[in-house]
Amino acid sequence: MKLxxxxxxxxxxxxxxxxxxxxxEGFTSVLTDTEVVNVxxxxxxxxxxxACGIDPTPxxxxxxxxxxxxxxxxxxxxxxxxxxxxxxxxxxxxxKLFIDRSNCFRPPRFRNNTVEFDDHGILHSKGAYILVxxxxxxxxxxxxxxxxxxxxxxxxxxxxxxxxxxxxRLGGVTFNSESLRQSHDLGVSSANSML
Ligand SMILES: Cc1cc2nc3c(=O)[nH]c(=O)nc-3n(C[C@H](O)[C@H](O)[C@H](O)COP(=O)(O)O)c2cc1C
Numbered sequence: 438m439k440l441x442x443x444x445x446x447x448x449x450x451x452x453x454x455x456x457x458x459x460x461x462e463g464f465t466s467v468l469t470d471t472e473v474v475n476v477x478x479x480x481x482x483x484x485x486x487x488a489c490g491i492d493p494t495p496x497x498x499x500x501x502x503x504x505x506x507x508x509x510x511x512x513x514x515x516x517x518x519x520x521x522x523x524x525x526x527x528x529x530x531x532x533k534l535f536i537d538r539s540n541c542f543r544p545p546r547f548r549n550n551t552v553e554f555d556d557h558g559i560l561h562s563k564g565a566y567i568l569v570x571x572x573x574x575x576x577x578x579x580x581x582x583x584x585x586x587x588x589x590x591x592x593x594x595x596x597x598x599x600x601x602x603x604x605x606r607l608g609g610v611t612f613n614s615e616s617l618r619q620s621h622d623l624g625v626s627s628a629n630s631m632l
Pocket of ligand 1 (some may be wrong): 523571
């Protein structure tokens with residue numbers, strides 16, 4: 438099994454990162470031979486999608502920047518976990534860069550002045566997500582963004598964990614055993630969905 442973890446938090450030791458690790462622990466406790474690639478988007482230099490309209494064959498993108506290996510791995514991964522803080526009601530900018538660059542999993546084909554989206558590159562994988570934000574829990578926009586990405590790319594949603602809190606310590610989720618358990622359990626159920 439191949440598991441891709443996409444961490445969209447800029448903070449080292451963040452609750453987002455801790456919950457993603459818990460998911461990984463749960464997943465690999467069931468599927469012990471899993472190859473895990475953990476991508477901290479904030480460490481990468483990422484070109485925002487340029488809507489270039491160029492057929493990206495070979496997939497997944499014409500831009501060979503730091504993100505390219507992660508997109509290549511996404512094409513092979515059986516499971517992807519998106520872990521993002523909520524910024525201004527949606528996913529972090531880092532996470533959005535990643536999502537936009539997956540647009541060419543359905544590359545545009547131009548014929549007689551019309552465009553069609555070819556789904557030969559569509560994924561047949563599974564996905565889950567973790568969102569971390571304030572206690573107000575206005576996460577519907579973030580969920581729509583990730584949900585739209587999953588549908589577009591061909592990723593079946595297995596589940597999600599929401600950690601809405603008013604504990605402003607870095608990595609504050611360490612003190613919230615219920616959220617840690619939920620992430621672990623989501624990892625377990627995600628792995629079980631593969632069996
Ligand atoms: C730029 C910015 C915008 C934010 N916007 C929101 C928001 O719209 N809704 C919310 O619930 N929390 C918002 N927050 C709070 C973060 O979601 C919160 O600090 C969260 O714990 C970050 O995740 P982390 O602890 O894993 O880094 C924002 C924080 C920042 C830095």
